Amino acid sequence: MSEVQRKKYSDQEKNEIFDQEFMPHIDSMYNFGYRLTFDEDDAKDLVQDTYLKAFRFINSFEQGTNAKAWLFRILKNSFINDYRKKSKQPTKIDYQEVETYYNSDDVDYGMTTDLRVESVKDMLGDEISNALNSLAVDFRTVIILCDLEGFTYEEMAKILDIPIGTVRSRLHRARNLLKEKLRSYAQNMGYDTDQED
Amino acid sequence: MDKNLESSGERKLRCSDESKCFQLLESILDGENSQDSKEILKEKLDKCQPCFEHYHLEQAIRDVLKTKCTKQLVPSELADSIRQKIKEIE
Numbered sequence: 553m554s555e556v557q558r559k560k561y562s563d564q565e566k567n568e569i570f571d572q573e574f575m576p577h578i579d580s581m582y583n584f585g586y587r588l589t590f591d592e593d594d595a596k597d598l599v600q601d602t603y604l605k606a607f608r609f610i611n612s613f614e615q616g617t618n619a620k621a622w623l624f625r626i627l628k629n630s631f632i633n634d635y636r637k638k639s640k641q642p643t644k645i646d647y648q649e650v651e652t653y654y655n656s657d658d659v660d661y662g663m664t665t666d667l668r669v670e671s672v673k674d675m676l677g678d679e680i681s682n683a684l685n686s687l688a689v690d691f692r693t694v695i696i697l698c699d700l701e702g703f704t705y706e707e708m709a710k711i712l713d714i715p716i717g718t719v720r721s722r723l724h725r726a727r728n729l730l731k732e733k734l735r736s737y738a739q740n741m742g743y744d745t746d747q748e749d
Numbered sequence: 750m751d752k753n754l755e756s757s758g759e760r761k762l763r764c765s766d767e768s769k770c771f772q773l774l775e776s777i778l779d780g781e782n783s784q785d786s787k788e789i790l791k792e793k794l795d796k797c798q799p800c801f802e803h804y805h806l807e808q809a810i811r812d813v814l815k816t817k818c819t820k821q822l823v824p825s826e827l828a829d830s831i832r833q834k835i836k837e838i839e
Contacts, residue, residue, distance in 0.1 A: 563839065570835065575828065575831075578823055578827065578828055578831075579823050582821060582823040582824075582827065583820060583821050586821045592821075592824070595821070596824060596827055599827065599831075600827070600830065600831055600834065603831045603834075603835070604831070604834055604835070604838070607835050607838065608838070667806060668806075669802075669805050669806050669809045672806065672809040672810055672813055673809055673812075673813065675813060675817070676817070677817035677818060677819050678819065680813050680814060680817045680818055681817075681818050681819045684814070684818065695814065698779060699811050699814040699815055700814060700815065700818060704779075704780065704781065705776075705779065705781050720772070720776065723775075723779075724772065724775060727775070727807070727810065730810065731806075731810065734810070
């Protein structure tokens with residue numbers, strides 16, 4: 553995953569890697585970009601930038617290794633370095649602040665027990681997507697990487713440049729926040745929750 | 750250990766270490782912790798109601814995220830535009 557140049561690919565090899573190992577992930581990449589920016593044009597730019605960077609640094613990619621994780625890492629860094637700076641969004645989430653806040657919650661593990669499996673199963677795609685989209689970007693990201701894209705904790709640690717323990721705890725908190733959102737959807741929609749019991 | 754737990758297979762209503770158990774269950778659901786996970790899982794889900802409920806709720810949430818989240822169609826021109834830009838660099 554490092555950007556150290558390891559290889560010296562020929563032009564033909566570069567094109568092969570690009571077409572066979574990078575391009576097949578364009579669908580996942582675009583969806584990741586869209587879920588980070590909520591904007592088609594921004595997502596397109598982000599994906600395009602990512603692929604151009606990937607091509608430029610292709611010698612630091614080891615053929616046959618995890619191209620998807622490598623590309624996701626570049627996209628995530630482009631988002632943080634370029635897009636977030638450019639964007640007019642005033643909300644700059646402070647990882648530390650967010651994590652400390654949720655860390656300090658003593659009832660962390662038991663707080664969402666009144667959400668029922670049945671109401672989750674009955675929810676519509678839009679409700680699930682909206683709940684996910686309403687999470688702060690750092691929490692949203694771990695859920696996207698883990699549940700939607702199927703990355704392992706180890707891959708996520710590399711993509712996000714954080715220790716595995718932080719992946720685990722951030723994921724746990726992200727899911728608790730998601731459950732809170734889903735629970736309020738369930739209540740608004742009149743789904744059965746334990747609160748009436 | 751309560752007796753009816755062993756005799757009837759009923760689940761205990763309180764988990765003695767929720768925090769640790771839930772974390773373990775979550776990592777099993779995420780495909781981590783594959784060693785012995787089947788045995789641990791069976792043990793927890795058979796014997797502990799909070800673990801049982803937490804596991805199934807977490808599983809349902811993962812399922813709906815995987816299957817129901819809206820997917821965006823990649824704009825058809827994006828791949829071509831990327832290839833075009835790459836050609837320009839080369």
